[in-house]
Amino acid sequence: MARRILFLDVDGTLVDYHNDLPASAVAAIRQARAAGHLVYLCSGRAKPEVSADRVVLHGMVFGGELYRADAMKVSYLLGSPDDHTACVAAFGHLQHGTWGGRGAEALFGDVGVTGVTKAYAVDALLTHLGADRADTVAFGDATVDLPMFAACGTAVAMGNASPDVQSAADLVTDDVEADGLAHAFARLGLLGPPR
DSSP states (O other), rough: OOOOOOESBTEEEETTTTTEEEHHHHHHHHHHHHTTTTEEEEOOOOOEEEEEEEETTTTTOOOSSSOOSSEEEEEEEEESSHHHHHHHTTTTSSEOOOOOOOOHHHHHEEOOTTOSSHHHHHHHHHHHHHHOOEEEEEOSSSSHHHHHHHHHSEEEOOOOOOHHHHHSSSEOOOGGGGHHHHHHHHHHHOOOOOO
């Protein structure tokens, strides 16, 4: 098998909804890397900060100055779907999304720079590596992952993904809490012997 380039969403794909990383996912990623595959995170998360007991979101700002020069994306809690609709109406020139819960449950909204999507990240990395799109595999669970699916040769939806994401995938694996990522790696033959 040729070297594959794997793009992993984080929330609901790599980690569960309690921000826990399954040991099976860690083992699968290590085996895939040992077999010569490249594994990258492809996430809309802010830069992670490692604390003594877990990874938390870095730079989360509660209050403070409304206008900042160092922000690429702003995430906010949704009190209702109307919050997202109001944000889109107020800032229509920016890119908007929702995310956060199992399936299509929207717990958070975000607003960011137009054109900066997971597909943009895939394209930038492929250009940098001089790699072929046919050798890429995207793993995700939410609507925000659909551009990444379209930018990759193979798309894998988690079993906990919303119906629109599952219908866009080439393969639907098990739930994130049922070792879905590891099962998908095995089904795709990514855990082979080292090369």
